[in-house]
Amino acid sequence: MKRATLFSIVFAVFFLHGCIEEIDFETETFESALVVEATITNKTKLQTITLSRTFQFEEDGPSAETNATVLVSDSMGNEYSFEETDVPGVYQSTTTFSAQLDRDYELSIITANGRTYGSNPTALESTTQIDDLYAERETNESGELGVSIFVDSNNSTEEGTYYRFEYEETYKIVSQYFTDKDLEVVTYSPPEVKLVPKNREEFTCYNTVPSTAILLANTNTLSEDRLSRFPVRFLSRENPKISTRYSLLVKQLVISRDAYVFYETLKNFSDSGSLFSQVQPGFISGNLFSTTNENENVIGFFEVAAVSSKRIFFNYSDYFTPQDGSLPLFVEDCDLKRPRLQSLVNLIGSGGAKFVAEPSEPGNEEIGFGPYLIAPKPCVDCTVFGTNVVPDFWEE
Structure with missing residues (x-):
């Protein structure tokens, strides 16, 4: 979600790195917008919502939105309150719960300064499972030899489905x-x-890194609701993360069409290669809004998703030999x-x-x-x- 607010900053950094003469920029106009990262899943657990604020070009990073009142309610009259954790801006439900298929969910937020925010009603889409997660030795389009990791998934319904994927990679580190x-x-x-x-x-150590990429797929144009060999991750043979043993946890989220459109727009804009790209939407609208001021922008998307996960492990020696290189x-x-x-x-x-x-x-x-x-x-x-x-x- 934060990438929606930082697009100009990211592009500016890329552009400035290519300049010969260093230029100091300062923000002339700035809107402090609430940034919401909220995904409620069908897994029974303590659900998490993160709140922050956009930041100016010359600032180090986003600031947490603290001391807010956060509530999720459903169309059956149930309410789930959230409390701020020890991490500023990160809110966790006070009880475990899971999203259900037969109801709509809404998010409401009251910030410390008394401003109120809400979301459009959002429902859980059909559930589906990851059938298989597997890795193959492969040479990519750039001619790099490495390992590609794929997902196969099948939905029993006949309707097209929208997917978003997240992953978390963990790798073993062995000192020389x-x-x-x-x-x-x-x-x-x-x-x-x-x-x-x-x-x-x-x-011997280990490091875990979450994904930052926006990975989307849909089966609307396919004859059946089945994903086959969807590429989640490619790791070059020269990437030290796979030098000993590597693990990838993949999460598949079944999302709504509105959520898909939001993330697709965000991805297309984030993938743009220039600060002065002709594609500059400025603000990417989600399903969140201010109930205090209708002209105030709120960044993010309140997502209710069915999630399935699978983990894979492999060693460097499973795919490469000394003949491939050091x-x-x-x-x-x-x-x-x-x-x-x-x-x-x-x-x-x-x-x-x-x-x-x-x-x-x-x-x-x-x-x-x-x-x-x-x-x-x-x-x-x-x-x-x-x-x-x-x-x-x-x-x-």
């Missing part, structure tokens, strides 16, 4: 060097270090060095390098003559790229 010891600075002057036992896991690495330059003691103390103290081993051979001009072999921190400590806590869902 393993050691169970660390160097610790004793004093800077005179320079002195000592070896100590490593006090945390730094060899293993992709998170850090290319991991050469070992043996700096003199003063330089060693400075590097260890600043956190720029980590201990690898005690040398077993004489030093030389290339690596140095210092007392220990060291490497850049990212080559030894995987927590630079992720967490050393194994995800609950992880499978080897």
Whole structure:
């Protein structure tokens, strides 16, 4: 949703990066608009709604809309209240609930300054399941060798269906060097270090990243309501995320035609390649509105969707061999060095390098003559790229 509010900023950044002379921009006119990210699903859970505000070009990012009153109601008279979590602007339902097929849902918001907002009635569309999620070795249109991940889905109804896909990728990170010891600075002057036992896991880590792409599909033009080989993700063989083990969680949301049109418009605009593109809608209208001021813009879409999810795991070796090329690495330059003691103390103290081993051979001009072999921190400590806590869902 935020991409709808930031399109001019994104395009401006892309444009400015290509300029030779740096130009300072300031926003001359600005409307602080409420941004709503709200998807209620048919899964029984604590539902989540996020509220924020648009921000000006010269600001760092959006500000959270805090202390709001958030309520979802249905046409059967049920009401579900939301409370702000520890994360500013993120609201969670006070009870678990799920969207049902036989009713409409509406969202209402009262902000801390007393302004009120609402949504058009929105209903849950037909439910469907992901039949299969699978990966294949493939060369893409740009000639890159990699892995493509596809979804197959089938809806039992005869009507065309609109889909939106989200994914969350998790990948394993293995440091290039393993050691169970660390160097610790004793004093800077005179320079002195000592070896100590490593006090945390730094060899194997994991990182989880949500998708930012807008992935849409529909079956209106097909002879049956079936998606076959819908491409969700392509990963180049040279992408370090797949260098060891990789997992992708795909969520398929069955959405309304109005929601599809909203996201399609947003996607088409977001994919535009120039700040001065001829396609500049300025404001992308959703199903949200201000009940305080009919002229006030509200950005976002209140979505009620049927969701299905599936997860896949694979190893680099499942699709590639040494003949395909060297293993992709998170850090290319991991050469070992043996700096003199003063330089060693400075590097260890600043956190720029980590201990690898005690040398077993004489030093030389290339690596140095210092007392220990060291490497850049990212080559030894995987927590630079992720967490050393194994995800609950992880499978080897």
